[in-house]
Amino acid sequence: MENTKTMEPILAVRDLKVSFTTPDGDVNAVKGISLDVRPGETLAVVGESGSGKSQTMMGIMGLLASNGRVTGSARYRGQEMVGLPPKALNEIRGAKITMIFQEPMTSLDPLYPIGKQIAEVIVHHRGGSQREARPRVLELLKLVGIPDPERRIDSYPHEMSGGQRQRVMIAMALANEPDILIADEPTTALDVTIQAQILKLLRDLQKRFDMAIVLITHDLGIVRHFAERVVVMRRGEVVEQGATAEIFENPKADYTRMLIEAEPHGRKVAPADNAPIILEGRNVVVDYKIDGGFLKKRANTFRAVDNVSISLHEGQTIGIVGESGSGKSTLGRALLRLIASKGAYRFGKTDISELDRAGMRPLRRSMQVVFQDPYGSLSPRQTVGEIITEGLYVHEPQLSRAERDKRAIEALKEVGLDPSARNRYPHEFSGGQRQRIAIARAMILKPQAVILDEPTSALDRSVQGQVIELLRDLQSRHGLSYVFISHDLSVVRAMSDYVVVMKDGRIVEEGPTDAIFNAPKADYTRTLIGAAYNIGP
Amino acid sequence: MLAFVLRRLASAVPTLFIVVTISFFLMRFAPGGPFNLERPLPPATMENLMRAYQLDQPLWRQYLTYMSNALTGDFGPSYIYKDNSVAELIGKGLPYSMELGFYALLLALVGGVIVGTIAALRQNSALDFAVMSVATVGVTVPNFVVGPVLTLIFAITLAWLPAGGWGDGSLRFLILPMIALALPQLAVFARLTRGSMIEALRTDHIRTARAYGLPAKSVVVVHAMRGAMLPIVSYLAPCAAALLTGSAVVETIFTIPGVGRYFVLGAINRDYTLVMGTVVLIAIFVIVFNLLVDILYGLLDPRVRHD
Numbered sequence: 001m002e003n004t005k006t007m008e009p010i011l012a013v014r015d016l017k018v019s020f021t022t023p024d025g026d027v028n029a030v031k032g033i034s035l036d037v038r039p040g041e042t043l044a045v046v047g048e049s050g051s052g053k054s055q056t057m058m059g060i061m062g063l064l065a066s067n068g069r070v071t072g073s074a075r076y077r078g079q080e081m082v083g084l085p086p087k088a089l090n091e092i093r094g095a096k097i098t099m100i101f102q103e104p105m106t107s108l109d110p111l112y113p114i115g116k117q118i119a120e121v122i123v124h125h126r127g128g129s130q131r132e133a134r135p136r137v138l139e140l141l142k143l144v145g146i147p148d149p150e151r152r153i154d155s156y157p158h159e160m161s162g163g164q165r166q167r168v169m170i171a172m173a174l175a176n177e178p179d180i181l182i183a184d185e186p187t188t189a190l191d192v193t194i195q196a197q198i199l200k201l202l203r204d205l206q207k208r209f210d211m212a213i214v215l216i217t218h219d220l221g222i223v224r225h226f227a228e229r230v231v232v233m234r235r236g237e238v239v240e241q242g243a244t245a246e247i248f249e250n251p252k253a254d255y256t257r258m259l260i261e262a263e264p265h266g267r268k269v270a271p272a273d274n275a276p277i278i279l280e281g282r283n284v285v286v287d288y289k290i291d292g293g294f295l296k297k298r299a300n301t302f303r304a305v306d307n308v309s310i311s312l313h314e315g316q317t318i319g320i321v322g323e324s325g326s327g328k329s330t331l332g333r334a335l336l337r338l339i340a341s342k343g344a345y346r347f348g349k350t351d352i353s354e355l356d357r358a359g360m361r362p363l364r365r366s367m368q369v370v371f372q373d374p375y376g377s378l379s380p381r382q383t384v385g386e387i388i389t390e391g392l393y394v395h396e397p398q399l400s401r402a403e404r405d406k407r408a409i410e411a412l413k414e415v416g417l418d419p420s421a422r423n424r425y426p427h428e429f430s431g432g433q434r435q436r437i438a439i440a441r442a443m444i445l446k447p448q449a450v451i452l453d454e455p456t457s458a459l460d461r462s463v464q465g466q467v468i469e470l471l472r473d474l475q476s477r478h479g480l481s482y483v484f485i486s487h488d489l490s491v492v493r494a495m496s497d498y499v500v501v502m503k504d505g506r507i508v509e510e511g512p513t514d515a516i517f518n519a520p521k522a523d524y525t526r527t528l529i530g531a532a533y534n535i536g537p
Numbered sequence: 538m539l540a541f542v543l544r545r546l547a548s549a550v551p552t553l554f555i556v557v558t559i560s561f562f563l564m565r566f567a568p569g570g571p572f573n574l575e576r577p578l579p580p581a582t583m584e585n586l587m588r589a590y591q592l593d594q595p596l597w598r599q600y601l602t603y604m605s606n607a608l609t610g611d612f613g614p615s616y617i618y619k620d621n622s623v624a625e626l627i628g629k630g631l632p633y634s635m636e637l638g639f640y641a642l643l644l645a646l647v648g649g650v651i652v653g654t655i656a657a658l659r660q661n662s663a664l665d666f667a668v669m670s671v672a673t674v675g676v677t678v679p680n681f682v683v684g685p686v687l688t689l690i691f692a693i694t695l696a697w698l699p700a701g702g703w704g705d706g707s708l709r710f711l712i713l714p715m716i717a718l719a720l721p722q723l724a725v726f727a728r729l730t731r732g733s734m735i736e737a738l739r740t741d742h743i744r745t746a747r748a749y750g751l752p753a754k755s756v757v758v759v760h761a762m763r764g765a766m767l768p769i770v771s772y773l774a775p776c777a778a779a780l781l782t783g784s785a786v787v788e789t790i791f792t793i794p795g796v797g798r799y800f801v802l803g804a805i806n807r808d809y810t811l812v813m814g815t816v817v818l819i820a821i822f823v824i825v826f827n828l829l830v831d832i833l834y835g836l837l838d839p840r841v842r843h844d
Contacts, residue, residue, distance in 0.1 A: 099745075101745065
């Protein structure tokens with residue numbers, strides 16, 4: 001692999017442009033970029049959303065939306081791909097250059113068994129019949145680590161987990177032994193431990209098949225451990241490219257430096273030991289009924305949270321860490337009494353275990369929640385002003401219109417938005433701004449405890465850093481207490497002074513942040529931390 | 538699967554019961570009766586008629602009598618077609634309506650899917666606009682306009698096809714009524730297909746299929762079409778039920794001896810038993826076709842497969 005630098009590139013991209021025709025005029029997504037992919041290497045293309053990193057590859061592969069256009073040159077082994085008729089392009093796509101995508105849940109056709117879909121790709125490029133391809137499909141499934149391939153070959157995508165579906169996509173990508181595998185954010189939608197497994201698998205297979213990998217990602221942690229060379233993109237242009245170690249140690253472009261520094265840092269100081277408890281749940285148990293259906297007796301229950309106790313002190317931030325299905329979000333909802341659950345709950349000195357909805361209502365203003373999805377959690381038909389003042393109608397109905405407006409202005413200023421925002425609609429704002437609006441909606445009621453359910457997970461790293469700063473700032477100004485739920489360990493580390501690690505509805509380990517990160521006791525915590533920080537061999 | 542079908546059939550019984558009950562009372566609460574003619578009958582005659590048809594009894598008793606008779610398959614005599622029982626009328630007319638409706642359904646489905654798919658593949662092209670404008674016209678122009686226009690052109694001016702009647706039941710007689718009946722539904726299928734095909738072509742797994750170099754034909758037919766069929770299959774049930782039970786307008790224009798006109802004629806003339814008979818017929822068709830469609834849905838989409 002040492003001599004890759006001297007080898008001829010197998011994919012040479014020169015002055016590639018991608019533009020989209022929209023009702024508002026042409027949008028130039030990629031503005032003339034050049035890069036080389038050399039045999040057997042791993043090239044990372046890094047950038048935030050909207051940088052054009054995905055559209056570059058889509059353009060080369062002829063996969064742009066119907067209003068997209070690609071110009072310039074992309075030569076695969078000397079063969080020009082831009083402007084190649086579909087028939088000729090189909091000889092390369094899926095055989096010589098293959099792709100895996102960010103969305104393992106939707107990238108496979110839900111209506112056909114996975115074995116059939118892999119076989120289809122083999123049959124199309126190599127001829128033969130579905131039946132003849134079957135042994136090869138089994139071999140591929142084994143290769144990508146699907147357990148019990150003889151049985152799973154006839155499974156439908158919805159019967160598999162996200163990680164398994166991504167493995168199936170990888171099997172499909174390898175089916176015709178390609179020269180280049182383009183991986184477009186292949187692990188973004190997956191849990192950290194699964195992410196580590198998938199990346200390791202890709203690395204092993206890369207060696208075995210001697211193929212180049214083009215890794216499109218926004219995650220610098222992955223780049224650092226996985227790629228040999230990096231191309232940094234911003235607004236459709238390449239700002240910097242070079243060897244990975246060089247870029248990280250000595251970034252030349254300001255933007256690259258900013259990206260590297262955007263990794264969350266800082267620490268939260270724990271409150272005094274005698275700080276009073278603001279929100280507490282003892283022996284929390286949440287059972288979900290698994291739908292038995294009409295006229296069916298056997299309704300099963302699934303225990304999402306199993307006997308968990310948690311006490312939030314004033315001024316404290318408890319980070320709840322876990323993978324999807326660990327019960328961390330459910331626990332957050334149970335603490336707020338938003339879902340049916342067993343256990344003893346108290347808010348300040350009030351016992352809230354037995355309160356019904358009406359009984360909880362006066363307390364709601366003091367315990368707020370901010371959700372992950374800044375797109376789905378704001379009503380698209382209300383102005384920002386209406387959205388953030390809605391809670392005031394319930395909790396402070398005596399306020400006049402002018403007073404409410406004043407509070408809206410204050411709240412928006414507090415989260416760093418211009419007060420004029422209150423007359424606009426959510427779709428006019430970016431993801432980070434929307435999350436600020438969601439935070440303003442919680443803060444306008446002057447709460448004491450806030451549950452933050454993955455508030456930064458849908459955001460780019462640099463925006464994420466700003467939102468974290470804002471949350472920390474609000475906390476110290478108003479003495480807030482947070483329960484911070486996240487699967488992102490680096491963010492949790494920067495935000496919380498106490499960490500709870502959850503798995504399968506139970507607490508695996510808990511303790512002060514530094515103790516957990518520096519000296520994890522439970523195996524699972526070690527795996528989690530190892531997966532997030534040491535992606536590599 | 539068998540359990541699923543049996544469960545669904547069992548749940549059809551209360552549905553049917555409720556439909557029949559509601560229609561029975563609704564019909565009775567409408568003003569007038571089967572023997573209120575423009576020139577009123579002499580009171581004595583009226584009384585005799587009412588007694589003969591047991592309409593003089595309390596409503597609840599009439600209801601019970603009707604229900605118990607209906608359970609044995611006796612839907613009573615028609616008040617207007619005095620020599621026939623309702624069962625006879627429907628039994629005679631239904632085969633005509635069903636045959637015509639079946640051809641119309643086939644034409645609407647096949648034509649609509651083809652037209653909609655072409656429009657989706659050439660989205661926003663001149664062809665798309667042309668095809669979809671015609672489809673919009675198909676929906677908006679009622680068949681009491683389409684019918685006579687077709688007759689005028691193809692039966693009278695060009696004299697290619699007969700203007701009406703069933704004749705020997707050959708295709709020549711069926712073409713015009715079939716088109717008049719199918720056109721609005723064809724337009725609905727075309728619009729549905731276009732919409733769901735466009736959506737299907739934008740999904741991630743279609744992008745995957747294209748990224749793996751599968752030829753356009755297999756991308757469209759194997760992957761996009763099957764997913765796009767799901768909303769069309771859903772519409773198939775009410776559409777089939779409507780077409781197979783006949784259309785009052787089309788059957789009247791083309792003098793087809795089907796059951797379509799009975800519902801309208803029965804309602805206008807307060808022919809209680811005839812209306813009830815048609816309601817039961819339509820309800821059974823709707824229930825059966827919904828069941829068939831649910832089974833078909835399960836075959837198309839493994840995610841909703843019934844165990």
